[in-house]
Amino acid sequence: MVTARQVAETVTDPELPQLTLAELGVLREVAERDGRVTVWITPTYSGCPALDAMRDDLVRSLTGAGYAEVDVRVTLSPAWSSDLITGPGRRKLAEAGIAPPGPAPRPAPGPVPLVLGPVRTAACPLCGSPDTEELSEFGAAPCRALRRCRSCREPFDHFKEI
Amino acid sequence: MGPDDDTLAADGHWAFGTGFSDPLSGLPMPPAGADLAALCLALGDDALIMSHRLQEWCTRAPELEDEVALANIALDLLGQARLLLARTGRDEDELAFRRGAGEFRNVRLAEVPNGDFAHLVVRLLVFSTWRLALLTRLRDSDDEALAAIAAKGVKEVAYHRGYAARWTIRLGDGTAHSHERTRQALAAVWPLVDQLFAADGNPRSPDPADLREEFDAVVGHVLAEATLTIPETAAETAAERASRDEHTGALAVLLEEMQSVARALPGATW
Numbered sequence: 001m002v003t004a005r006q007v008a009e010t011v012t013d014p015e016l017p018q019l020t021l022a023e024l025g026v027l028r029e030v031a032e033r034d035g036r037v038t039v040w041i042t043p044t045y046s047g048c049p050a051l052d053a054m055r056d057d058l059v060r061s062l063t064g065a066g067y068a069e070v071d072v073r074v075t076l077s078p079a080w081s082s083d084l085i086t087g088p089g090r091r092k093l094a095e096a097g098i099a100p101p102g103p104a105p106r107p108a109p110g111p112v113p114l115v116l117g118p119v120r121t122a123a124c125p126l127c128g129s130p131d132t133e134e135l136s137e138f139g140a141a142p143c144r145a146l147r148r149c150r151s152c153r154e155p156f157d158h159f160k161e162i
Numbered sequence: 163m164g165p166d167d168d169t170l171a172a173d174g175h176w177a178f179g180t181g182f183s184d185p186l187s188g189l190p191m192p193p194a195g196a197d198l199a200a201l202c203l204a205l206g207d208d209a210l211i212m213s214h215r216l217q218e219w220c221t222r223a224p225e226l227e228d229e230v231a232l233a234n235i236a237l238d239l240l241g242q243a244r245l246l247l248a249r250t251g252r253d254e255d256e257l258a259f260r261r262g263a264g265e266f267r268n269v270r271l272a273e274v275p276n277g278d279f280a281h282l283v284v285r286l287l288v289f290s291t292w293r294l295a296l297l298t299r300l301r302d303s304d305d306e307a308l309a310a311i312a313a314k315g316v317k318e319v320a321y322h323r324g325y326a327a328r329w330t331i332r333l334g335d336g337t338a339h340s341h342e343r344t345r346q347a348l349a350a351v352w353p354l355v356d357q358l359f360a361a362d363g364n365p366r367s368p369d370p371a372d373l374r375e376e377f378d379a380v381v382g383h384v385l386a387e388a389t390l391t392i393p394e395t396a397a398e399t400a401a402e403r404a405s406r407d408e409h410t411g412a413l414a415v416l417l418e419e420m421q422s423v424a425r426a427l428p429g430a431t432w
Contacts, residue, residue: 040188043241045237045238045241045318046238046241046242046244046245046311046314046315046318047237047238047239047240047241047242047244048241049237051185073187073188074185074186074187074188075188075189075310076186076188076189076245076307076310076311076313076314077189077306077309077310077313078313079310079313079314079317080314107313107316107317110298111295111298111376111380112294112298112316112320112323114323114324114327114380114383114384115324116324116327116328116331116384116387135227136227136228136230136231137231137321137324137325138227138230138231138233138234138235138321138325139230140230142234142237142238146227146230160321162317162318162321
């Protein structure tokens with residue numbers, strides 16, 4: 001029998017099915033004791049509407065693999081960061097036409113500095129050109145911004161640094 | 163494997179709220195004392211009501227990109243509201259859908275009806291600048307759950323504040339028409355600012371004077387870039403400023419819509 005961790009690591013994200021929850025850094029911990037499995041996941045954003053679907057997918061996969069009792073819990077600390085997306089996760093994002101995030105700003109004590117100019121850059125995942133512009137900081141999902149390539153003119157999603 | 167009847171039945175989600183019975187299930191949750199519960203209720207109500215006003219912008223924003231941005235900001239705040247209301251130790255759906263207007267503790271800034279896009283931008287600038295200052299300080303709360311909610315919220319509200327600040331500058335330092343509309347919006351929103359910094363007597367609340375200092379610096383910087391000035395307004399009395407249980411008539415109207423499905427179909431699932 002495969003371990004509960006191995007099973008949980010195969011579960012994919014409901015909105016980005018190219019990536020597993022583990023590659024996205026959302027799967028935090030899998031504990032197995034006497035056939036009972038507890039899984040901790042963490043939302044990318046506080047209002048992430050996909051959390052229920054993630055839980056149901058985890059429960060379905062683990063019960064399908066023979067684990068009768070599965071408990072999925074949500075944890076918030078430490079807060080999810082785009083830095084948690086793994087190397088393979090980043091490659092898969094790019095292959096899906098989504099520019100992977102750059103390094104996230106480090107959480108620092110004290111007031112958050114106000115930034116008024118455009119701060120992010122991202123190479124076009126379609127043609128590779130670094131000459132791209134941000135169309136909107138908020139895209140099709142909370143975790144994505146919308147950009148456009150000035151070379152090939154195609155719009156594309158950018159996984160935001162957070 | 164295909165889903166069988168049992169797993170489908172287990173997928174039944176509440177028609178309102180979401181399927182997670184406890185969104186804080188993975189965090190240490192000692193019973194919330196009265197001060198912590200009061201603080202979380204106030205912050206949760208602010209987020210819930212402001213989220214609803216932002217949701218009302220759906221299909222009304224001037225451009226598709228802003229439509230999406232406002233929906234995303236509303237969703238972030240709704241998520242924060244769920245976590246904060248859950249941390250009070252009471253049932254989040256009961257709190258959101260079964261209280262009357264007099265029991266809500268949100269600030270009046272969150273509940274006043276929507277105006278034009280300039281009004282939205284100025285209101286969001288004020289709301290998110292104040293909330294970011296608050297959440298930044300609450301990251302150090304000795305309550306582990308509140309500290310975690312705040313740390314997560316800081317990342318989100320920093321984006322909200324940036325969006326509102328850039329739009330304030332674009333409108334204020336734009337055409338004569340957009341400048342005038344934004345000036346009017348600022349005049350309408352500003353009388354609601356003092357309530358945000360009223361002392362509430364809660365030892366868990368961050369020092370309002372400290373919050374105000376950060377708020378004045380950030381908003382002052384944005385308004386200067388936007389070629390706008392803080393309007394002269396008659397200050398509310400201290401008693402008016404302090405009471406989070408005093409609401410405008412607009413809150414009852416908002417709740418009538420927000421709670422209509424939950425009240426008409428108690429316990430409904432889909």
